[in-house]
Amino acid sequence: MASATSFPRQQPLLQLLQQTDGELSAQELHQRLRATRHSTGLATVYRVLKQLQQAGLVRCRKLPSGEAVYAPVDRDEHHLTCVQCGLIQALPLCPISSGSLGLGAVLLQGFRPLFHTFEIHGLCSRCQQHEIAGDE
Amino acid sequence: MASATSFPRQQPLLQLLQQTDGELSAQELHQRLRATRHSTGLATVYRVLKQLQQAGLVRCRKLPSGEAVYAPVDRDEHHLTCVQCGLIQALPLCPISSGSLGLGAVLLQGFRPLFHTFEIHGLCSRCQQHEIAGDE
DNA sequence: GCTAGAACGACAACCATTCTCACTCTTGGG
DNA sequence: CCCAAGAGTGAGAATGGTTGTCGTTCTAGC
Numbered sequence: 524m525a526s527a528t529s530f531p532r533q534q535p536l537l538q539l540l541q542q543t544d545g546e547l548s549a550q551e552l553h554q555r556l557r558a559t560r561h562s563t564g565l566a567t568v569y570r571v572l573k574q575l576q577q578a579g580l581v582r583c584r585k586l587p588s589g590e591a592v593y594a595p596v597d598r599d600e601h602h603l604t605c606v607q608c609g610l611i612q613a614l615p616l617c618p619i620s621s622g623s624l625g626l627g628a629v630l631l632q633g634f635r636p637l638f639h640t641f642e643i644h645g646l647c648s649r650c651q652q653h654e655i656a657g658d659e
Numbered sequence: 660m661a662s663a664t665s666f667p668r669q670q671p672l673l674q675l676l677q678q679t680d681g682e683l684s685a686q687e688l689h690q691r692l693r694a695t696r697h698s699t700g701l702a703t704v705y706r707v708l709k710q711l712q713q714a715g716l717v718r719c720r721k722l723p724s725g726e727a728v729y730a731p732v733d734r735d736e737h738h739l740t741c742v743q744c745g746l747i748q749a750l751p752l753c754p755i756s757s758g759s760l761g762l763g764a765v766l767l768q769g770f771r772p773l774f775h776t777f778e779i780h781g782l783c784s785r786c787q788q789h790e791i792a793g794d795e
Numbered sequence: 796g797c798t799a800g801a802a803c804g805a806c807a808a809c810c811a812t813t814c815t816c817a818c819t820c821t822t823g824g825g
Numbered sequence: 826c827c828c829a830a831g832a833g834t835g836a837g838a839a840t841g842g843t844t845g846t847c848g849t850t851c852t853a854g855c
Contacts, residue, residue: 532802532803549842549843563803564803565804565805567802567804569843569844570802573742576742576780577742582780583780585725587721589812589843590842590843591842603770603772606713612768612770614766616761626752630751630752631779632739632748633783633787634739634748634779634784635781635787637742637780637782638781639778640776640778640780641754641775641776641778642777643767643770643775644712644718644774645767645771645774646713646770646771646773648770684811685811685812686811699835701835702813702814702834702835703835706834724810725810725812725843726810726812727812798855799852800851800852802852803850804849805846805848806846807844807846807847808843808844808845808846809842809844810842810844811841811842812839812840812842813838813841815838815839816838817835817836818834819832819833820831820833821830821832822829822832823829823830824830825826825827
């Protein structure tokens with residue numbers, strides 16, 4: 524079966540994610556791996572990322588730009604995103620770890636949760652200024 | 660300034676979203692508008708969606724497939740998504756409306772929040788079965 | 796060694812989204 | 826009423842991240 528050794532590409536990629544602050548896109552991972560002795564084709568990077576995600580080791584979210592960024596699942600970080608300029612700020616707050624959410628088995632309907640995303644979209648202070656200056 | 664009448668395309672599009680259960684992609688909105696007397700170019704659909712989003716009238720999230728889907732902001736629904744087959748189920752639970760989240764001004768750092776997304780990714784019951792059958 | 800099957804990489808294909816640019820519509824003067 | 830300026834629009838091209846294809850390489854079992 525698909526034991527750990529069957530996918531020798533998983534380890535280097537996972538380590539790279541763990542060693543890196545913040546999130547990395549598949550393209551960035553591909554670039555960085557080229558610089559090491561674990562150089563890997565882009566298609567394989569995507570394949571391995573999907574495996575790691577389904578194994579519950581890596582989480583993923585889509586930026587407004589459309590690219591997906593990845594991080595280890597244990598990295599419980601969420602974000603504020605400006606819908607105008609795309610600015611991203613960390614949101615030191617998690618609805619799950621705060622514990623106050625009644626996430627019973629009933630609500631999960633048989634789902635086995637692997638990771639979650641929580642994002643607040645709005646206008647950053649700079650874009651609010653521009654809005655006022657522009658009109659309104 | 661950008662008063663309501665300056666953007667005559669906003670109303671039909673917004674109404675269409677409000678009349679529709681669930682979320683619509685830009686492409687779907689474009690298709691459906693063609694069938695009405697408010698036919699609109701695809702580029703304009705995207706332009707208007709961005710306007711409505713920045714005006715705080717419409718929210719948006721990215722599906723794993725990469726396409727963005729839109730809904731009225733007041734539609735406070737969240738989702739379970741299967742990372743394997745892409746199945747989406749409603750998650751009748753919201754970390755914001757549950758109120759238990761300490762979302763103070765400090766955390767928002769000047770952001771004016773417009774909408775939020777909360778998603779749980781995991782394996783649906785069907786894909787868990789397959790996983791067991793396949794190996795492991 | 797030899798074969799079957801999985802994994803891999805280079806490259807093509809895909810497709811949602813964004814960009815371009817010529818055209819139209821509205822608005823305010825003259 | 827006509828004209829000019831600016832904003833809005835749409836068709837189609839361009840973009841770019843992601844996925845598919847397919848021949849090659851690697852691994853496991855014999």
